[in-house]
Amino acid sequence: MNVTELTLTELRRRLRQGSVTSVAATEAVLQRIIDLDNDLRAYLTVSDALALEMARDADERRALGEDGPLLGVPIAVKDIICTQGVETTAGSRILEGFIPPYDATVVARLRAAGAVIVGKTNTDEFAMGSSTENSGYVTTRNPWDHEHVPGGSSGGSAAAVAAGLAFGALGTDTGGSVRQPASFCGVVGMRPTYGRVSRWGVIAYASSLDQVGPFGRTVADCAAILQVIAGHDALDSTSIDAPVPDYEAALTGDISGLRIGVPQEYFAEGLDPQVDAAVGRAIEQLEAMGAQTVVISLPHTRYALPAYYLIAPAEASANLARYDGVRYGPRCEGSNVVDTVKQTRALFGAETKRRIMLGTYALSAGYYEAYYGQALKARTLIQNDFLQAFESVDVIAAPTCPTTAFRIGERTADPLSMYLADVLTVPVNLSAGCGLSLPCGFDDAGLPIGMQLIGNTLQEATVLNVAYAYERATGWNRKRPVETR
């Protein structure tokens, strides 16, 4: 058995046992990247020398009797998360060659936990997209079928984990960018509660929605990574100062008596029948394990996507204003300062420009109330929907995405059809809750289907445990994509 086929938690057990070294695991991952990633294109940067150095260091520490939550475990990091000394582009040409002089808090915590950072994974430019097709560099392919997208924006991380090019990965989820690619790639991905994980050093797309989340091949793998990255950070004023529970210990598999809400609005028109059926069976499985299901209503769901596409671009229009070529990143010299800034900003891709325009418009005098103001009101209504639902249920179960992975190029001509890929994930971002996607079957074409489990504020442990119970009972995660070269 190739070491790269191990789950993160299994690798960790063997590292602790001494039956495998971090250097061996890291070398195996790097070799697999050489073998597969020319086609797959999950990574933008492979920091192989750094990874081997970290692996050697981990083995030395292990030899000295030390341990760490992720000591020696090779992990991939989405390229929108800053890594000191390793190029970080956010998938944009405007940050080509940018080497941050600082680590994001999540990266610092990975390092402190002993993780080996393999490299930086592909993303739609500034996390704006659902397929990685908006990356300024390359489109990642779905490991299950190279003609299909891996989802996005954290498509590189999802594909890397699915294809065994890392034992786990970090992504960011602003409108579904962890859960949707997890669903498309048949892995587990979680978006924690806003503020549970620090945003320090995470390149901002939409500040009030962005949140870092883990990818893993199993629920336990996700829990192990979340355990390391979660927690208060004084550098992020929006981070929540609350104790972090023991997520791995919460994985009991016992969900008897748990109340699971099934929101009717999430099983509506546009839902692929195969997805509908698979998620329906998964919910039945949860019932069979002792959970009690309740049909609920989240009546303002239909406002989520339009509200998201006003709030996120509005914030993005300000967040992306700093990329002017004055202080860092490439500079396209113009005839004067203002012209130089204009020329440099031409490096933004089409979708990024579209969202900057959209957001600028939504915030403009005379339109603010009608657009941004209204969107904030809708956000409050959606938040209230969830708060009300969580008065009678513990967890909400639904599809992650209306379809399985679509074909590369299928939706690029029509931005709206692309936006619809997020229709079932966006509401969680607008709420104060958390969400997770895990495999619950395959369609006729052999593409993975994801189930979304949604929890209330800081209820990550509950969500993880439901997912764990389901995963243990069904084992969809044990099926891996066939290697195609």
Next chain:
Amino acid sequence: MNRFEAVIGLEVHAELMTNAKMFCGCRVVDSVEAPPNSAVCPICLGMPGMLPAINRRAVEFALRVALALNCEIQAENVFARKNYFYPDLPKGYQISQYELPLARHGWLEISLPGGAKRRVGIRRVHIEEDTGKLTHLDGEGSLVDYNRSGVPLLEIVSEPELHSAEEVYAYAVRLRQILRYLQVNSGDLEKGVLRVEPNISLRPQGSSEFGTRTEVKNLNSFRALAAATEYELQRQEAILRQGGEVAQETRGWHEGRRETFSQRSKEEAEDYRYFPEPDLPPLFVDKAWIDRVRQELPELPAAKVDRYQEDLDLSHYDASVLTEDRPIAEWFEAAVKAGGEPKRVANWIINNLFALINESQQEITSIRVTPEGLVSLLKLVDEETISHNSAKDVLVEMFKTGKAPDAIVGERGLAQISDEQALEHIVSKVLALNAQQVQAYLEGKEQLQGWFVGQVMRETRGKANPELANELVTKLLERRR
């Protein structure tokens, strides 16, 4: 002919002298003296992924000002992004406050020439961050210094309730004085740590509608502020009298030509697309915090002037001079506390100490004379150990060396000759040496009496007790008749 009424509001930006910047840990440095970009970090450079964190000390400084300006403090403070492009603004937006500023509805009392007092309304006081500084090189590009980027900045906006250049001047001077008293700003206009921008318009006397206003920028002294305001009022009046229209614009001040000039048209209102800053949760200012800051506020200059007049019996002029700067007032109060008689201490400070301070270009906080030292000096005069004139010399010596007055008196043998027998001996000697003048005196030239006193003072190198010398000269001269 119609008369016009001037309507002027003042927008003041004051950097806060905190140790650290508003949203990061960088030091606040002197933007003129510090090497460019020597106090910067990824946060104040607006680098990718960086987040702001509020410096509560800056909020406290802002609260001091808001309370001193009699404002209502907002319990919930929301920061907002003000979006505009300029290379000195690293994030492409400035973190400021918009809908919910720190404080509103205050007032500032100004003193007008002639002694009248008037309250000027304060519309709002809010916290924001300063920008960097751009220098355009002639044809060789532009340089940017981010030392100032992220320095806490207070914006203080008055109601449009000022009606002349004199009032504008009085308001700005008083506001600066308060900022200095609160130790939140050095008041240095030249360095740009305090920036005063008048919004000026005219309207027909009695009209309740506002005319079109212009805003004047780049004023680096209070004299320039007054001169530019006066110039602008006359310029606008000339336009209106000819039936023209004042253009809404930002104007600069040309110090050499002493005139304002058009900088930027404001016909299309700028759209800053303000929205709540998502990186900062609302900042709550509770009553306990406000009360604590209020308790720590120093006595402000207006209150001091009143107290000095009422309790210490100083003139309005003396009280005003001594309270102009907080360190001077504190020095004066320390001297009074050490037992000095207030009016006498005031006179010595204003008439003697200020001259020494000015000559040596020092601040009262750095001089070697202590308030207690001055009081000891005055005590030596009271005890007639030294004369009033010698005391001035001793003060000079104290100022130079920092020595105690009695030490100087001892060293230099300045102790006054008050011993009647000793002095009588000296007077006799002076009279004997000047027989001719004695004769003239006796023949009726009695004004020579003062000349003899002068000779005695000269002989004693000023140490003779002047009253006693006077008395003895007359006594011995008259004895010769």
